[in-house]
Amino acid sequence: MGKIVLSLFILLTLAHISIAQIDTLFPVESRYIYKDIDDVEIITSDGRTTSLSKIWQDKPIILTLIFSRCAGICFPLVSSLKYCVEKIDNDRKFDFYTVVLSFDTADTPEDMAVLKEGYGLSSNKNWIFGVFANSTQIEKFSQEIGFWYKWIDSTGQFDHPGMVVGIRQGKVVRILVGGNINLVKLREVVQEIKGEFVPFYGVQKNVAFRCINYDPETGKIKIGIGTMIIFTPPVLTFVLTFVIFGFTRRGSGASIAHKSKTKKEA
16 A cells, blocks of 8 residues: 555656646746736847836737847747738737847847848837846846746757747736747737737637638638528528418418409309
8 A cells, every 4th residue: 555655646746747847848828927027128129228118008019039149949930920920910010019039148239130130120110129238137037927048058059948928018918839920829919918809719620510610810700601500491491481371371362362253253
């Protein structure tokens, strides 16, 4: 009995450690959303010193953390983010800022300016590239949004996750994790940072007989074949009943008219 209890204890401990490691690598969104984050000062790629609070008081923020010398996840992350932002409806495109900050203390505003130009965003005021004005704030800010980074001597690179964070009025409202941003997910984030109700979320494709077809890429709703299947029998029943009732009344009317004419002739 003692061996069984010990084995269960070891298994539970290992499971707890595994879950903790997963949370470290891929932060659990529920642990961070709707929590306040500290305001930090940043220096933008054009040399201006401002704060995140001034930015999010103007418009909500889509935030991502990268570093300019990244040879891994950063380029596909920002490239896919740019692609998705451009795909979002024009009336929503300018309702938020996309903020790209470096967590590398070696990066300068000039480095971020070169990076912004490389993505073809130099003249786009809705994209803000920059660095932290106070490098001591980087670690604490990163922890508040579930981001982590670790220097690897053998590669001369930082190891870090690809993350996009939706911020509204100083609160985290959504976190996306991955090196390739999905348009469907980003559209949902944009809706939520704007305080809009998200009535539908993307579901598995190729599901037969849906009542409603929701296209998450366009946000449009169409009636599905499931609705047609549900309503076709009662509609046909109503039409047939109406037709039969109409013929019955017509037949009854003709019969009455014939009888009346026969009586008159008699």
